[in-house]
Amino acid sequence: MGDNQNLLAEQRRALILDEVRRRGGVRVNELTRKLHVSDMTVRRDLDALARQGVIEKVHGGAVPVVEASTHEPGFEAKSSIETSAKEQIALAAAALAQPGSAIALSGGTTTFALARQLTDIPGLTVVTNSVRVADVFHAAQAGTSPLAQPGGTGATVVLTGGVRTPSDSLVGPVADQAIRSLHFDVLFIGVHGISVQAGLSTPNLAEAETNRCFVQAARRVVVVADHTKWGTVGLSSFASLDEVDALVTDSGLSAGARAEIAEQLPELVVAGEQNGSYPDGARGAGS
Template sequence: MSENFPTQRRRRILDRVRANGAVKVAQLAEEFGVSHMTVRRDLDRLVKDGELHKVHGGALLQESASAEEPGFQRKSTLQLPQKAAIARAAAQMVEPGMSISLTSGTTTYEVARLLRAVPGLTIVTNSPRIADLLQDAPAAGQTVQLTGGLRTVSDALVGPLATAALRTLHVDRCFMGVHGFSVQDGITTPNMLEVEVNRLFLERCDSRVVVADSSKWCLAGLYSSAPLHEIDTLVSDDGLDETAVEELRQHIENLKIEKVVES
């Protein structure tokens, strides 16, 4: 097959990353019928060429640097089946009448989409997009409270107005999206102003849930919002390998791995 020629194979790998935002070594090895070592050599070459950024078990586009903050629109096109599976699992953790918070992000946006059908919710968010989505939700009795503040590239409201609002609130459960997560760095963000907002979201709730697809594993933003052991539940997808799952279980009490069904 043509994919067995290194140059053509690397071109196909790069196409996969551009389409999906991330690739996994195991998936590429199976698809191209080559060894894991061959795929790793291909990724190393693409990293050397400045095309990719290697992460545990795979690679991302090079533009996903620790200090870069991706925009909402670009992120909303990535890892769609994974985000859908994670959102379904997260939505099952919400009951009518609860008060919850949703941080800004494309995965939490998918959670919010499913919560439109849950009656009697009070939802606090620092995401104008999530607030707009929920404003005319069909379920009766939903209340949406926006925190206010400065708007970041990723459409999160941050800064003094946001932190002041959050300090006056307390909810049953927080659902947090992240730029990256790892054992060493915890949950991270590329935006310094998001750190304090994220910490307050985690402090001002009874239960802390991080929703993050497997491409975020071992991806580190410039700033750490919290160590993993402060998270009650992590909801991710089955793209995490067994080693990653075992590491995470040692630091997080509840780990939910959702099976992804490709559309």
């Protein structure tokens, strides 16, 4: 029963966030009528969203947080956001990695969670610009990770060089040159923001160029991003949505966002749901 209540709360908060972003602000009394819940429930939801840093509470309601497009939180700060959603996304995305394939993992907390789910897939070649992702595979092979399998998986891990960002990614010309010389079956990439207009974006200019190299080197591009990333725009775009093959996200994604994604992407995977996840039987572009 508790799990159902939590799920309902997450869905309700996603609807509230969608409404705040779409309209530029909402009042508590409007939300109580729209959602058919009590004033106290709405205020608890607004408190939870404010703690996540995605809205700002004002007298009688809430407005969206307008974050500077150049702001880049550190790895530890991002790790505390949407933790359960990231773990669910990681489980769903791991099913898209085939034994013996060459995959790339960008930096970020969602790809870090994904790396922990990939350590028991045999024969992978993993290219990453994340020191933390590389450490996950090293710990599994050394037997020091609780996820390590007996004898390890034998994954070959290639860590690019480069300059370290606040989110512990290696970027810049050294990383770019290494990535351009390689070819991947699948790229799993995390993003600061994803939107119809701006595509995939990041606040870090050098990371944008390195991510652009990743996208160009991959046969298939899979974005792993929790629902709060939809509609967010960073300083620099590095790929348009028509370069993306699939988005793996969580069930907090609103119906409106799902409808937009259905028009733009070939595949949407919503962790924990039966997929297809497009509303009303809609198909993704190109499917």
